[in-house]
Structures are given as C-alpha cells and as structure tokens.
C-alpha cells in the first residue's frame with residue numbers, strides 16, 4: 001500500500017489529535033517493518049537465542065529475540081519448550097498482571113491458536129484451563145500447540161459462545177480475545193480488504209458484544225473477564241467496553257498498573273492500547289473487568305463439559321476441586337525483578 005485510503009486517514013484523525021502521531025501511525029501501516037520475534041517459555045528457560053533488553057513490564061517468561069533469530073526452526077520448539085507469539089499478544093495478555101485472586105479455572109472463549117491461553121496458564125497456574133474455539137477448522141492447531149507445550153490440565157471445546165450457557169458461573173478468569181476487523185495485520189505486511197469500512201467494523205462490534213455477553217455468564221463471583229482485540233477502531237474496543245459496563249453494571253474495569261503509560265485516550269475507563277509506531281508490535285487493545293458480585297463459586301462440572309462435547313483433554317481431572325486452596329496473592333507474579 002503506497003497511499004493511505006480515506007478511511008485510514010479518517011481513522012488516524014480520530015485516534016490521534018497530534019498530526020505527527022497520525023503520520024507515524026499511517027506510515028507504520030503503509031510501510032510495514034518487522035517486529036522482533038518473541039517467545040513465551042513454557043518450560044525452564046535456556047540460552048538459545050540472542051535476546052533484546054526486556055521492557056520494564058515484560059514478564060520473566062517472555063523473551064524478545066534479535067532480528068534474524070528463527071525460534072520456530074529450533075528443535076526445542078518441537079519439544080514444546082516455548083511458544084512463538086507476537087509481542088502485541090504479550091501486551092494484550094498483560095492485563096492479567098492485575099489479577100489478584102487465586103485462579104482455579106480459566107476459560108478462554110476464543111482460544112486458537114493458543115497464545116493467550118498458554119500465557120494465562122504460565123502466569124496464573126490454574127488448576128484447570130478450558131480452551132474454546134468456535135471455528136472447527138482452527139481447533140486442530142490449538143490442540144497441537146497445547147499438546148506440544150504440555151499445557152495441563154486442559155480441556156478443549158469447540159462451541160459457539162451461545163451454546164455454553166449450561167456451564168455455570170464458575171471460572172475465576174474468562175478470556176475474550178475477540179475476532180475483530182484485524183486492522184493491525186496491515187502493520188505486519190498483511191492484506192485485510194475492507195478492514196476500515198464501517199460495515200466491517202459494525203459487523204465485528206456486534207459479534208464482539210454477543211461474545212462478551214455470553215462470556216460474562218461464565219465469570220464466577222469476584223472473578224475476572226479480560227477483553228482484547230488486535231484492531232484499532234474505537235467501535236470494537238472502547239465502545240464495546242462502555243456498552244458492556246452499561247449492560248453488566250456488576251462488572252467494573254480494573255486498573256493495570258503495568259500498562260498505565262498505554263492508557264487509551266478514548267475512554268475514561270482503564271483500558272490500554274499498543275500502536276504500531278511504538279515499534280513493539282502491530283497493535284493491541286486490552287481491558288480487565290472484575291465481577292463485583294459476591295457469592296459462592298459454583299463448581300465447573302466436568303460432566304457438563306462432557307455433555308457440551310470435549311474435543312481434547314490433557315491432565316488429571318481429579319485435581320479439579322471446588323475449593324480454592326491457594327492462599328497466596330499472585331502479587332508481582334508476572335513482572336521480572338531480576339534486572
């Protein structure tokens with residue numbers, strides 16, 4: 001792309017008051033440049049690659065690698081030592097750094113290929129991770145990644161979010177990494193026809209509202225819901241959050257201290273954006289909500305999951321109990337303190 005479309009110009013003016021920032025944003029999309037490769041260590045870290053200095057908020061289990069490193073080709077990749085993901089995904093998943101309760105069950109509503117699930121599993125060490133992927137043909141790669149990285153105990157489902165209402169409000173964390181118009185793919189050199197068109201954006205925003213509504217039903221009392229996208233449009237990000245808080249007043253947005261410098265200027269609620277001109281990643285939006293309702297946490301009944309239709313299961317399901325036994329607060333779990 002050599003010239004920005006009128007729709008892209010319009011979006012840049014809505015996103016940034018400052019003309020220099022508008023130009024930098026447009027330039028990042030029409031002249032994409034590579035971002036550092038990034039890996040998430042699922043097992044103990046090894047010195048295999050040349051790495052870039054970590055950012056202050058970068059989790060200890062994430063490395064940004066120098067240009068030229070090809071982690072996907074190393075034999076330890078096949079052995080599941082690490083998972084390759086975009087740094088934008090790390091940014092989005094950092095909303096989990098503000099999760100303060102012990103987490104028994106994590107439910108990832110839009111899980112394939114698995115990056116946020118694996119991040120959450122590593123960061124929060126739940127007793128059960130349930131990964132759902134609505135699109136059948138994407139389930140294979142999700143299972144293959146979970147298997148390769150030995151993420152356990154895990155259950156994989158493949159249902160539309162509307163079919164999960166038999167499951168009680170039993171997850172302390174629900175992740176909604178929503179399908180979106182995918183505008184940030186342009187910053188990675190991809191082609192996404194129509195991604196700035198209002199029809200595309202509205203269609204996605206409506207789907208996001210439907211998915212987040214169905215997901216809210218699964219959140220346990222005092223539990224969390226994180227919402228994220230890899231797109232820039234305000235309708236799919238801040239406006240979905242504002243709509244959600246209006247519809248579900250029992251939820252409140254939680255501040256994420258690690259991301260405070262990335263606060264979105266398009267909402268007064270704490271929500272965070274990474275833009276491609278930062279050179280860190282193609283772009284992401286993230287927010288963390290907490291359910292303020294009190295009450296008993298219902299058991300996530302594995303038999304209900306079986307009725308829904310388990311596609312894959314790894315690990316000892318006997319480990320799954322109703323009671324939270326972890327006393328410790330997960331303070332500073334994510335951010336390394338050794339540099």
Ligand SMILES: C[S@@+](CC[C@H](N)C(=O)[O-])C[C@H]1O[C@@H](n2cnc3c(N)ncnc32)[C@H](O)[C@@H]1O
Nearest residue numbers: 110111112113114115116134135138177178179
């Ligand atoms: C942004 S991607 C998720 C990426 C994943 N969380 C990760 O970190 O690897 C969004 C996912 O939502 C799925 N999806 C598409 N339509 C959906 C729907 N109606 N309900 C739920 N998920 C849907 C897509 O197939 C895609 O896998």
